[in-house]
Amino acid sequence: MNYPISAHTPKGDVLRQKFVDEELIAAAIVGVVDVARLNGQSLEELMAEVLADDALLDSKQRHWLSEVVAVAWEQLPS
Template sequence: MNYPIPDSPQEIVALRQKPIDEEMVAAAIAGVIKIVRAQGQSLEDLTAQVLADDSLLDLQQRRWLSQVVAQAWENFS
């Protein structure tokens, strides 16, 4: 993978400076999972955050992303 897994929210934000590709998205998701776990949060906590209404993604996209995050969570167990 060309992108290391981020260890902090600042490193995730820094990914915005990189071209968007599948590896960058995977690194960002892995970084979020790593940070959430380090904060003692659960998959359910993270899923609730992903599914929360926002102006960036519609409901269908948030549901799809929550499934991707859940699969990644299980793979990193």
Template sequence: MKNYPIPDNPQEIVAMRQKPVNEELIATAIAGVVQVARSKGQSLEDLTAEVLADDRLLDWEARRWLSDIVTQAWKTLP
């Protein structure tokens, strides 16, 4: 199991595309999204609204599930 550093900016999140996808990478990416949103002064409500917005990649149920995961990460991360 690798330990990925939590991304500090959007460029680091995009750079994660070069890594093989696994559960740890996904968790790290979610933590990075939360961290970047906080650093930009976004609220949890702002971030979940972005996740829930129609993006043509995920259906409504998948976006809702991801929104719940992002909410849990927001509440758990320092």
């Protein structure tokens, strides 16, 4: 997945931190959902991207992330 940084993502030095906290992860997920919606993607299309094989996450991690993204999609206002 290749998404630009959303307006919901904290700016500045936060992006350069060695350690990522839960708020930054949550902001990134919100940003991905926002951008997907702005691009006219459906939840199913976004889920396919999240579940696509990549070098960063293993299958179990991708499935966990897809569940988190689906919850965010449903909870966030359109």
